[in-house]
Amino acid sequence: MDMKGHHHISMLTKNGKKNNHFYQNILGLRRVKKTVNQDEPSMYHLFYGDEIGSPGLDLTFFEMPVAGRTMRGTNAITQIGLLVPSYESLQYWKVRFEELEVKHSDITTYMGQDALFFEDHEDLRLVLLNNNGARIPETWQPVTSSAVPAEHQIFALGTIEMTVRYLNQTVNLLKDVFGFTVIEKEDTFVRLQLIKGERTSEIVVKELDAPRERHGRGSIHHLALRVEDQAELEMWNEKLSDYGLQTSGVIDRFYFKSLYVRDKNGILFELATDGPGFTADSTVEELGQKLDLPPFLEDEREMIEAKLEPLDEKE
Numbered sequence: 001m002d003m004k005g006h007h008h009i010s011m012l013t014k015n016g017k018k019n020n021h022f023y024q025n026i027l028g029l030r031r032v033k034k035t036v037n038q039d040e041p042s043m044y045h046l047f048y049g050d051e052i053g054s055p056g057l058d059l060t061f062f063e064m065p066v067a068g069r070t071m072r073g074t075n076a077i078t079q080i081g082l083l084v085p086s087y088e089s090l091q092y093w094k095v096r097f098e099e100l101e102v103k104h105s106d107i108t109t110y111m112g113q114d115a116l117f118f119e120d121h122e123d124l125r126l127v128l129l130n131n132n133g134a135r136i137p138e139t140w141q142p143v144t145s146s147a148v149p150a151e152h153q154i155f156a157l158g159t160i161e162m163t164v165r166y167l168n169q170t171v172n173l174l175k176d177v178f179g180f181t182v183i184e185k186e187d188t189f190v191r192l193q194l195i196k197g198e199r200t201s202e203i204v205v206k207e208l209d210a211p212r213e214r215h216g217r218g219s220i221h222h223l224a225l226r227v228e229d230q231a232e233l234e235m236w237n238e239k240l241s242d243y244g245l246q247t248s249g250v251i252d253r254f255y256f257k258s259l260y261v262r263d264k265n266g267i268l269f270e271l272a273t274d275g276p277g278f279t280a281d282s283t284v285e286e287l288g289q290k291l292d293l294p295p296f297l298e299d300e301r302e303m304i305e306a307k308l309e310p311l312d313e314k315e
């Protein structure tokens with residue numbers, strides 16, 4: 001039942017076309033799956049990652065055209081770390097952000113790591129982190145169609161930051177149930193890692209006594225952590241129930257199987273299997289090109305497509 005780090009992270013966007021432009025054309029990721037929210041098929045669910053959609057990097061977005069402005073506050077996932085290979089990569093990205101008019105900081109530090117903070121077009125808070133020669137996941141494959149050179153491409157999710165009203169409630173779940181280890185502790189934050197020395201499994205929990213964040217465009221919906229298979233999900237379901245938390249039970253998302261649980265601060269976690277992956281209904285070459293639907297929605301394709309706005313000029 002050992003987790004393997006971050007699987008994906010999911011956000012809200014108001015406009016799929018602008019979102020598609022930012023994450024493909026500016027961040028240089030590949031759109032590896034164009035599908036719909038399985039619980040509300042009238043909205044897109046877009047996935048961006050490496051060449052093959054490897055778990056550990058995927059940024060996913062639910063398109064909600066009615067989404068208002070995020071009212072920032074506590075009890076929310078508040079920042080996404082993205083790993084790049086080197087300090088030279090941060091320098092490359094700083095110049096790129098300047099040229100493409102992306103809101104960003106100077107190169108600075110974050111939790112002892114060289115960092116470049118930036119925001120997307122909907123004020124989602126992200127930070128590029130220097131991996132500084134540490135191990136790059138073997139599963140990562142550079143995006144061949146990217147405008148970003150392979151030596152500077154984003155290759156994994158890094159430190160994920162959460163802001164909560166009651167620090168110990170979230171920290172204790174991560175530590176006592178999920179198996180994270182505390183590697184740094186201050187009065188107002190705790191830094192934890194699932195795998196020692198691996199920023200691909202790092203979470204920072206900050207304490208803030210403030211009104212609860214109200215989700216809107218550019219807010220983070222949930223963080224997914226990697227587990228091996230459905231058998232492990234079943235065991236996690238039992239363990240979380242024994243801890244006193246209510247879960248969703250195991251859900252088949254077709255591309256992976258999932259289990260959802262909220263901690264006592266209201267932070268939503270998903271546990272997700274690595275497989276079968278995005279090539280379950282697509283070749284690697286065709287990833288993200290057409291609208292893919294899980295089998296149980298296929299009979300509704302015509303009605304679903306009629307409600308979706310095209311994302312690409314050729315559509």
